[in-house]
Amino acid sequence: IEIVYNLCPSTYIMSAVNDTNFQFTVFLLTGIPGKEDIYFWISVPFCLMYVISIVGNSVILFIIKTDPSLHEPMYILLSMLAITDLGLSITTIPTILAIFLFNSREISLDACFAQLFFIHLLQGMESSVLLLMAFDCFIAICNPLRYSSILTPPRLAKMGLLCVLRGVVTVLPLPFLLKRFQYCRVNVLSHSYCIYQEVMKMACADITVNNIYGVSTVLLNMGLDSLLIFLSYVMILKTVVMSHEECLRALNTCISHLYAVLLFYIPEIGLSVIHRFGNSSSHLLQFVLGYFYLLVPPLINPIVYSMKSKHLRARIIRVFIN
Structure with missing residues (x-):
């Protein structure tokens, strides 16, 4: 194998000479x-x-767990969202910091497959939690009298x-398909972490089955969830328009959830479109969305929910003051 380094230290040109069976043992993150x-x-x-x-x-998580008054459906779902956000941060940021602090770009194939598994698993779980939170808003506004009987802790x-x-x-x-x-x-990936749609393009084989399964997974998880969330808000808005001030106050509690939905789905959809249909002119946007869609929601969600929920904000202030 002949390895040629370009003048730019971040660019590697690798060519295999008379060895079509060569397999890389590492990927290079960017x-x-x-x-x-x-x-x-x-x-x-x-x-x-x-x-x-x-x-x-x-x-x-600590405040919701230790305060019995917060053991309500909305806060239980918020704790689920916090768990998935914690998982995404722990899964992705260490490899990013390894690049920027130690210039460590290599990641083994097995480590890459493990990372992409957890990234896509946690993304799917976060999408599901956002759907459950939309259902919570829908019940609270459209059927408030049955709220406590529908969203019981065992059912949640x-x-x-x-x-x-x-x-x-x-x-x-x-990971098994890969x-x-x-x-x-x-073997140079365009992100600081491994994701399925990028890794499969590095394979020296027909990836039609992988591509179909990947698209099907996205549609089954995030596509279906986003459609149901949209329909939930259509019903919520219909109820609010036909109702009075009480429903408007209830709608205010869903604003933070709407922020979380937009932060999660817009970059995710944009990055998926760029990966499949983008060209060289979209590289900068790909970098921006690549960092945004995994790093910003775990950062912003706790802040938004703390600001919008007076009850939660009061508990947080009490913890730090005492």
Whole structure:
């Protein structure tokens, strides 16, 4: 194998000579090309984002767990969202910081497959939790008299378990579908972490089955969830328009959920479109969305929910003051 380094240290040109059976043992992750000389300073905001995401979601989990008055459906669902956000931060940011702090770009195939499994699993679970939160808003506004009888803790636990099982069943085949391939093309990924749609393009084989299954998984998980969330808000708005001030006040409690939905789905949809239909002119947008859709929601969600929920905000202030 002949390895030729270009003048730009972030670019690698690898060519296989008379060895079509060669298989890479590592992938190379990509930071921000052309900014290698300021990687240390770039790492500072990422470190802050990591700390704020971990601390913010951990505080919310701690307060909801220790305060019996917060053991209500809305806060139980918020704790589920915090768990998935914690998982996404722990799964993705370490490899990003390894690039910016230590210039460590290599990741083994098995580690890459494990990372993409957890990333897609947690994304699917977060999508499911956002759907459950939309259902919570729908019941609270459209059928408030039966709210406590419909969303009981045992029923919420079963719905949460169903979300996990659906994610595991649909995402578990992904690393096994990739592991059967040999990888002999250029092994440089365009992100600082591994995702399925990128890794499968590195395979030296027909990826039609993988592509179909990947698209089907996205449609079954996030596509179906986003459609049901949209329909929930259509029903909510219809009820609010036909009702009085009480429903308007109830709608205000759903604003934070709407923020979370937009933060999660818009970058995800945009990045999926770019990966499948984008061209060279969309590389900058791909980098921005690639960092945004995995790093910003875990950072912003705790802040938004803390600001919009007076009850939760009062408990957080009390913890830090005492």
